Amino acid sequence: MTIKGADAVLKALEQEGVEVIFGIPGGASMPIYDPLVDRSPIRHVLCRHEQGAGHAAEGYAWATGKVGVCMATSGPGATNLVTPLADAKMDSVPIVAITGQVPTPVVGNDAFQEADITGITMPVTKHNFLVKDAGDIVETIREAFHIARSGRPGPVLVDLPKDVLNADTTYTWPERINLPGYKPTTKGNNRQVSEAVKLILAAKRPVLYVGGGVIKANASEELMRLATIGKLPVVTTLMARGAFPDSHELCLGMPGMHGNYTAVTSMQRADLLVALGSRFDDRVTGKLAGFAPDAKIVHVDVDPAEIGKNRFVDVPIVGDCKDVIAKLAVELAKRQEGAGVPDRSAWLSQLDEWQTKYPLRYGQDSDRLKPQYCVERLNAFADDDTIVVAGVGQHQMYAAQYWRFERPRHWINSGGLGTMGFAVPAAMGAKVGQPDKRVVAIDGDGCFQMTAQELATSNTEKIPFVTAILNNGYLGMVRQWQELFFEERYSGVYLDPDVPNYVKLAEAYGAVGLRVDSPEEVDAAIEKAYAIEDRSVVIDFRTDPREGVFPMVPAGASNDDIILGPEFAPHEVPGEAPIV
Amino acid sequence: MTNFLHTLSVLVEDRPGVLTRIAGLFAARGYNIESLAVGVTETPGVSRMTIVVDVEDKPLEQVTKQLNKLINVIKILEHDQGSAVERELMLVKVRSEGDNRARIMEIADVFRVNVVDVTSGTLTLEAAGKPEKLEALLSLLRDFGIVELSRTGRIALGRGDRGIKDRSLKVANA
Numbered sequence: 001m002t003i004k005g006a007d008a009v010l011k012a013l014e015q016e017g018v019e020v021i022f023g024i025p026g027g028a029s030m031p032i033y034d035p036l037v038d039r040s041p042i043r044h045v046l047c048r049h050e051q052g053a054g055h056a057a058e059g060y061a062w063a064t065g066k067v068g069v070c071m072a073t074s075g076p077g078a079t080n081l082v083t084p085l086a087d088a089k090m091d092s093v094p095i096v097a098i099t100g101q102v103p104t105p106v107v108g109n110d111a112f113q114e115a116d117i118t119g120i121t122m123p124v125t126k127h128n129f130l131v132k133d134a135g136d137i138v139e140t141i142r143e144a145f146h147i148a149r150s151g152r153p154g155p156v157l158v159d160l161p162k163d164v165l166n167a168d169t170t171y172t173w174p175e176r177i178n179l180p181g182y183k184p185t186t187k188g189n190n191r192q193v194s195e196a197v198k199l200i201l202a203a204k205r206p207v208l209y210v211g212g213g214v215i216k217a218n219a220s221e222e223l224m225r226l227a228t229i230g231k232l233p234v235v236t237t238l239m240a241r242g243a244f245p246d247s248h249e250l251c252l253g254m255p256g257m258h259g260n261y262t263a264v265t266s267m268q269r270a271d272l273l274v275a276l277g278s279r280f281d282d283r284v285t286g287k288l289a290g291f292a293p294d295a296k297i298v299h300v301d302v303d304p305a306e307i308g309k310n311r312f313v314d315v316p317i318v319g320d321c322k323d324v325i326a327k328l329a330v331e332l333a334k335r336q337e338g339a340g341v342p343d344r345s346a347w348l349s350q351l352d353e354w355q356t357k358y359p360l361r362y363g364q365d366s367d368r369l370k371p372q373y374c375v376e377r378l379n380a381f382a383d384d385d386t387i388v389v390a391g392v393g394q395h396q397m398y399a400a401q402y403w404r405f406e407r408p409r410h411w412i413n414s415g416g417l418g419t420m421g422f423a424v425p426a427a428m429g430a431k432v433g434q435p436d437k438r439v440v441a442i443d444g445d446g447c448f449q450m451t452a453q454e455l456a457t458s459n460t461e462k463i464p465f466v467t468a469i470l471n472n473g474y475l476g477m478v479r480q481w482q483e484l485f486f487e488e489r490y491s492g493v494y495l496d497p498d499v500p501n502y503v504k505l506a507e508a509y510g511a512v513g514l515r516v517d518s519p520e521e522v523d524a525a526i527e528k529a530y531a532i533e534d535r536s537v538v539i540d541f542r543t544d545p546r547e548g549v550f551p552m553v554p555a556g557a558s559n560d561d562i563i564l565g566p567e568f569a570p571h572e573v574p575g576e577a578p579i580v
Numbered sequence: 581m582t583n584f585l586h587t588l589s590v591l592v593e594d595r596p597g598v599l600t601r602i603a604g605l606f607a608a609r610g611y612n613i614e615s616l617a618v619g620v621t622e623t624p625g626v627s628r629m630t631i632v633v634d635v636e637d638k639p640l641e642q643v644t645k646q647l648n649k650l651i652n653v654i655k656i657l658e659h660d661q662g663s664a665v666e667r668e669l670m671l672v673k674v675r676s677e678g679d680n681r682a683r684i685m686e687i688a689d690v691f692r693v694n695v696v697d698v699t700s701g702t703l704t705l706e707a708a709g710k711p712e713k714l715e716a717l718l719s720l721l722r723d724f725g726i727v728e729l730s731r732t733g734r735i736a737l738g739r740g741d742r743g744i745k746d747r748s749l750k751v752a753n754a
Contacts, residue, residue: 118597119597119600122597122600122601122604123604123608126651127650127651130596130597147651179651180593180654181592181593181650181651181652181653181654181655182651303649304645304648305642305645305646305648305649308641309642
C-alpha cells in the first residue's frame, strides 16, 4: 500500500510506542501535522516555544524511562531545539527530535527557514540523520529510537525535508537494525566483577559513588541489594537523587560542590570508591588532583569513554549498571558466605559522627522566608510518589539538598548542561508521562522567566502541575559567587522580585497564582496548591535574597576545603578530617 | 612535537557527514589533523580513513574512544611505531632553470621518482613512498625553489597476515 512519507513517520513513531509528541508546526513540517488530525493515535502537545517542547520531551523521558519525542519545523524551529538536545546529551536523556527541512532540491540554497540542523546539532546529539528518500524513513526512525534508548542513552535528531514527507512510499518495518558501528557493551566482564569484589572485601572505608547511570539502567533494586549485602555506604550524585532512598541508614546523600559534609568527606577519606554510572564530573570531584587521594577506584559505566577519562581506574567494568551491579551483589554475597561482612564499624561510626556534627543547616528566621524551609514544607505535604523538577541554580541545589528522595525517576533536573528554564517544560513533560503523580517544579525566578510561557500549554492541554518559585529577585547563584568571590560587587544579577507580578502572570496563563511572604503563610499555600488538580498553580515564595547555598566547595578548590557556611560557629568548623 | 604524531586507521560507513563527524571531534578539542586520506575498501559501503594527528597519548585515548562512539565508525586501529607499512604520494613542481634541470633529474633518479610534467622553467615530480623518504626528497628540492606541492596524506596497513577487522582495539575496551 502506498502512503505518504509523513504517514510513514507517524506510523513508525506509533510502532516505536510513542504516545505523545511535544512540538510546534511550521511550513516544512506541516505534512506531518495532517495525519495527526485523524490518521494517528499519537497525541500532539502544542508548546509555545521549541525549547519548551524539547525540555518537555526530556521530562517525559526522565519520568518514564521511555524515549521522549519533540518536533519542530525547519530553520528557527529546529535551532530552538539545540539547547534541549545539548541538555539531553549531557544528561544522557533518551529523546528523538523530528525536524522539518526545506525540500531537498533547495537544501543548501539559503531557502526560506533553512538551517543545516544536522550540521548544527552534530556535537550535541548522540547521532543525527538527514533523510533524503522517503523509502528510508521507517528504517531511520527505527534506528533513531534504538540509538536513543540503548547503550548510554541520548538525543537523536531526524531531519525530514518537506518533499520527502510528501513523497509516496510503502511501509515496511525492518526486522533487523543494521548499524555495524554501534554495538554497546552491556554485559559486565565476570573476571572484572570478581576483581572489583576483591577490592570491596579488602576495603576498610568503601563508598558507593552512585550516578545517573543507575537510574537510566533502572538498577535501584540491584543497588539496594549490593549496598545492604556489603553494608556499603552510598552517596547519590545530583543526577542520581532517589536512586537509593535518602531514608536508608546507608545513604549519605549528595556529594559535590553543594553536597553535605559527610557525603563529600566520605569520598575524600575513602579507600575505595565504587563508581556506578557516575563520571567523576568536576562538580563532584572538586580539584581533581586533591580528590579522594587514598581511594582505589572501581568504575562501572556503559560508556567506555567515561572510564579513565578524569581519574585513573583500578578496576574498569564496561557494562549496563543493572547487569553489573546484580553481578557484583551475587559475587559479594558468595564471597562473604562464612566470613560475613568485613568489620567496618570504625568507618560507619565515623560517618555517623560526621552526620550528627555537620548536618545540612540553615538559619530559621521568624520574619525572613528561607528557601530551604519552602523546600522542606513542599516535601512535608507531598508523598513519596511526587515528582520534583528543577532547573539550574540555587533553587536546584536547595531542592536536591532538602527534598528527601525515596524513589528513582522522581527527581528531574538539568545536571550537566545547567540549563536555565528547564523546570517548567520538563515538569509538564513529566506530568504527561506520569499523569497520576503530583509534579512539583521548584524553580528560580530567573529560570522561570525563560520558559514560563509553557504554563499556557499546561492549561490549554490540561497538564496541571505546581510551580514553586523561590523568588529572591536575583540570579541567585551568580549573586552568591559575586558575594563570595567578587567582594560583593553585584553586577547584572538583580531581577526585581515584583516584576513580573508572578500571581498575575500565572492568572494570565490560566493558572492559579499564590503569593507567600512569610514563614507562617507557607503551609496554607502549599495545602491549597496541592489541592488544585484541574490546573496549574504557581506559588511565588518571596525568599531571603541574602541566603546562600551551603556547604560549598569553591570552584577549583579541593573537596577538603569545603565551606560549611554561616550557620556553623568557628569552633564547630572541622579541621582536616581524620582517617579512621 | 613529532613525538606526538599518531597514525590511526578508521573504518567507517560510507555515508554523508561521516568526515565532518570525525573532523569535528578533533576540532572541538583543538587538535590539528596533520594528514587525512580517505578511500574505498575491499567491502562495499565501507571506507577507510588514515588520520595522522598531533596529540599526546592521554588525550588521544579519549579522542579515540569518542571516535569509537560515533555510530558510523566501525573500527579504529592505532598503528604503533613500525607496526605498519605507511606510504604517501606527492606531486611537486620545482623550478628548473639552466643547469638545475640536470641536477634535479639526478636527484629524481636517486630517489626513483618519476618526472610527470616538464616546462621550460619547471619539472613536476611524482614521488611515492615512506613519509621519511618524501621529506628527504623535499629537503633537497627546496634549494631549487618549490613552485607548488600536493600530497595525498599518509595511508597505512598493519604489517603481518591479519586485517584491521581481525584486530582488537588498541584502546582498552576494559
